[in-house]
Amino acid sequence: MSHIFPRHTKAKLPVASHGNGVYVFDKSGKNYLDASGGAAVSCLGHSDPDVIQAMREQAEKISFAHTGFFTSEPAESLADQLISHAPSGLEKVYLVSGGSEAVESALKLARQYMLETDQPDRHRFIARRQSYHGNTLGALATGGNMWRREPFSPVMVEGHHIAPCYAYRDRSSGETPEAYGLRVANELETKLQELGPETVVAFIAEPVVGATAGALAPVPGYFKRIREICDRYGILMILDEVMCGMGRTGTLFACEQDGVTPDIVCIAKGLGAGYQPIGAMICSGRIYDAIETGSGFFQHGHTYIGHPVACAAADVVVRKLAGGLAERAAVMGERLDAALRARFGQHPHIGDIRGRGMFRGLELVQDRDSKAPFDPGLNLPGRIKSAAQDNGLICYPGGGTIDGKRGAHILLAPPFIITDDQIGELVDKLSLTLDEVLP
Helix, strand or coil, rough: CCCCCCCCCCCCCCEEEEEECCCCEECCCEEEECCHHHCCCCCCCCCCCHHHHHHHHHHHHCCCCCCCCCCCHHHHHHHHHHHCCCCCEEEEEECCCHHHHHHHHHHHHHHHHHCCCCCCCCEEEEEEEECCCCCCCCCCHHHHHHHHHHHHHHCCCEEEEEECCCCCCCCCCCCCCCHHHHHHHHHHHHHHHCCCHHHEEEEEEEECCCCCCCCCCCCHHHHHHHHHHHHHHHCEEECCCCCCCCCCCCCCCCCHHCCCCCCEECCCCCHHCCCCCCCEEEEEEHHHHHHHHHCCCCCCCCCCCHHHHHHHHHHHHHHHHHHHHHHHHHHHHHHHHHHHHHHHCCCEEEEEEEEECCCCEECCCCCCCCCCCCCHHHHHHHHHHHHHHHHEEECEEEEEECCCCCCEEEEEEECCCCCCHHHHHHHHEEEEEEHHHHC
């Protein structure tokens, strides 16, 4: 009997034995095409020799040095790389061990910035419904994943929410994408006026929404309007690129495609490509200067931040992403999109195919014309996940796409090294799975 406390106590999972390229192998020798990179993590695929070599070499030098006493060469190199490729104005990197930590750090830094700049009444955060920002209590409170939030809502900090940018369901007939984007972005201004802008710290959003809404990208102009509103009312703009960043959408930082620079951006997942737990919060020079010239101390920290082995791994990952793999994600992402549309574009139960780069989502519907969702009681996400794994495919289905209860989608986020033949294999196995599961 296993002594592991699993995610789901009723699940009986195969034992992962090894990985190679886009495949994971279990102990019996069965292979699975990793079409979701786990949870949009394995951007380089499995068993990359350069990353493994860097980890080995760093472990032989020094595996751990607490950041209260030392910095390290891998941490400095990684930070230099990230800032050299980051949108202009982002200047300082705070290294953590994962996405939830990155968001939690961003929320705390944003609040401390307000204290350091004599704005103590600012304590509220605004996010969007159908977002997900992590599983720590602070990140969960700002997120809009109602299923995850509900059990813990009595002990969470105050969070406020506006509509997502969800054109497939919410854009009116005859409304242009640009007009729709302005309309939903302006909900931020309405919410600020309702709460009192002087009480709000920041707005936080995923440039492309991941697990909760299935690769939901914004319409043109949406984030530029959000940026204008944040600047007008003196609130910070935090972008959560934990899932959609680090080349996943075809550019190293997802926000590059929307022409905006946040005050703080959070990254993780693809930053370490699964080889080590690592994440980062990157902030503007203005925010850093407020801390440096004020108290001089960020009241936050975790034991394993800036871990030398994790940084050594991520340093190689970022070099590869910036050296051409992010561009490859854009190219192969278009091929994946074309293959999905060719196979499922007229599928009676696929209402929308969306996303950017190697970050694609398929929204499931009972009826294409009305966009009516399936009965949540059918548990389509769980059944699709299980059937796909039986068919040798790892994908990332999700439920509650519309409002936390209704709707379902499938998220695809394969490694950037995927080939044309493997895209064909992915689509074939997904098609087989949907034939088996959908009514």
